[in-house]
Amino acid sequence: MIVFDRELIEKCQTNAPRYTSYPTADRFSLDYSREVHLGRLNSLFSGELVHADDNKSKAVNNNDGLVNNTNEAVSLYIHIPFCNTLCLYCACNKIITNDRTNIATYLTYLEKEIELYTQLINNSKKLKVIQLHFGGGSPSWMTIAEVKQIMQVIGKYFDMSIAQEIAMEIDPRHSNSDYIAGLRENGFNRVSIGLQDFDYKVQKTVNRVQSFECCKNILDAAKAFGFSSTNVDLIYGLPFQNLESFSTTIDKVLELAPARIALFNYAHIPSIFMPQSRIKESDLPSSMVKLDILQMSVEKLGRFGYKFIGMDHFALPDDELAVALDDGSLQRNFQGYSTFADTNMLSFGVSSIGFLGNSYYQNVKDLQSYYAMLDKDLLPIMRGIILSQDDLIRKHIISQIMCQYSLTYADIEQKFKLSFSDYFNVELQMLNDLAELGLVEMVSDRFSVTDKGRFLIRNVAVIFDKYIQLSKNSSKSYSKVI
Numbered sequence: 001m002i003v004f005d006r007e008l009i010e011k012c013q014t015n016a017p018r019y020t021s022y023p024t025a026d027r028f029s030l031d032y033s034r035e036v037h038l039g040r041l042n043s044l045f046s047g048e049l050v051h052a053d054d055n056k057s058k059a060v061n062n063n064d065g066l067v068n069n070t071n072e073a074v075s076l077y078i079h080i081p082f083c084n085t086l087c088l089y090c091a092c093n094k095i096i097t098n099d100r101t102n103i104a105t106y107l108t109y110l111e112k113e114i115e116l117y118t119q120l121i122n123n124s125k126k127l128k129v130i131q132l133h134f135g136g137g138s139p140s141w142m143t144i145a146e147v148k149q150i151m152q153v154i155g156k157y158f159d160m161s162i163a164q165e166i167a168m169e170i171d172p173r174h175s176n177s178d179y180i181a182g183l184r185e186n187g188f189n190r191v192s193i194g195l196q197d198f199d200y201k202v203q204k205t206v207n208r209v210q211s212f213e214c215c216k217n218i219l220d221a222a223k224a225f226g227f228s229s230t231n232v233d234l235i236y237g238l239p240f241q242n243l244e245s246f247s248t249t250i251d252k253v254l255e256l257a258p259a260r261i262a263l264f265n266y267a268h269i270p271s272i273f274m275p276q277s278r279i280k281e282s283d284l285p286s287s288m289v290k291l292d293i294l295q296m297s298v299e300k301l302g303r304f305g306y307k308f309i310g311m312d313h314f315a316l317p318d319d320e321l322a323v324a325l326d327d328g329s330l331q332r333n334f335q336g337y338s339t340f341a342d343t344n345m346l347s348f349g350v351s352s353i354g355f356l357g358n359s360y361y362q363n364v365k366d367l368q369s370y371y372a373m374l375d376k377d378l379l380p381i382m383r384g385i386i387l388s389q390d391d392l393i394r395k396h397i398i399s400q401i402m403c404q405y406s407l408t409y410a411d412i413e414q415k416f417k418l419s420f421s422d423y424f425n426v427e428l429q430m431l432n433d434l435a436e437l438g439l440v441e442m443v444s445d446r447f448s449v450t451d452k453g454r455f456l457i458r459n460v461a462v463i464f465d466k467y468i469q470l471s472k473n474s475s476k477s478y479s480k481v482i
């Protein structure tokens, strides 16, 4: 049930991470070296060991978060950083270029990185892949011939026979139904389209003009070619948006009826994201108007039958995400809500982030360093973190809160061999404060997030973030929760 308690939202406005990982990427350390990473790769895969931080594993923990389980499949993330135009609101890691030869060069280095991994893993069997995601930048700026090329590379080094989800983020300005057909021929079954807003004045101001018709063609083609799920991304809080104009956008999105909708809050931080300085603050909607827009959108989506998954995600009731929410298997990873988050994730490409056993790692962020390291046959690792036992406990709890909206203390006590009330004495007091506000309900052995608290889920999760709690003001660098 979607409950939008405006008064509560206004009262609880704060900044907090989006928790696509815990610890969050800004806690990754340069001390996580290539050598450490190599050691973990070998422990995980050459010795036929994989991580299991959950009760799905049937194997034996070796006290390092790594367990024997040769059949577990991995997820892959491929980052394609290039875009041919700059959207002024963008906060992604991207490279703006009109030179298509950049893609050809990049693909040769991606192959080199993938080959290097498989050589270093030194496992006679190809690793099985359960999920593959192309993000960017604009992966759809690749031609279908280039998509085929990279898919052949992936197929050469990985076993794709059991892959359940192969997804790409699509920029509708350089895609069409033929492109979608080409993706389908190459095994893709999910697309996510960046729509943001259909209002022309808003589009012009943020330098991203795209018609309703081209988006409709792409979504219609995805449905006709049997894609199992479609997603559209929208952003509220962009310049010149108002209640009426965004209401028209939502009506058009409902006409498209994608399986999933992500409705993101625009975070205007020009000091960090330079292109945003070309957006005039005076053109941005006020926080009251933003809340009006959000409330209208949430109510319209609810009336149309979309289920609220969490934070900014909505899905039709028969979509996998909605099913996972209902059966308690919903998870969260770097791409947001997912049904595959507990697998190891190998990531390739500049700035990409992966998850191995009980560690996160990130590649170097600039293209020059990425190429230079691969030229020397070095993995292009920049930083990472091996999770401590405390990190693992809090990661599990934050994931439970973000995805299951409740926590039973006995489950944590049994899983991590601790006394919840002793270990989380301070956090329980903070939860009591949220209970008084109506965000959570506390009973003796558990707490659950109320329907009206679900829009403020980050307020609840942040209580268990040790890094933020230790440095009281550090949440200011994160985006507003609404």
Ligand code: SF4
Residues within 6 Å of the ligand: 082, 083, 085, 086, 087, 090, 091, 092, 094, 136, 137, 138, 171, 194
């Ligand atoms: S929003 Fe997407 S297409 Fe636009 S600049 Fe950013 S990454 Fe590129």
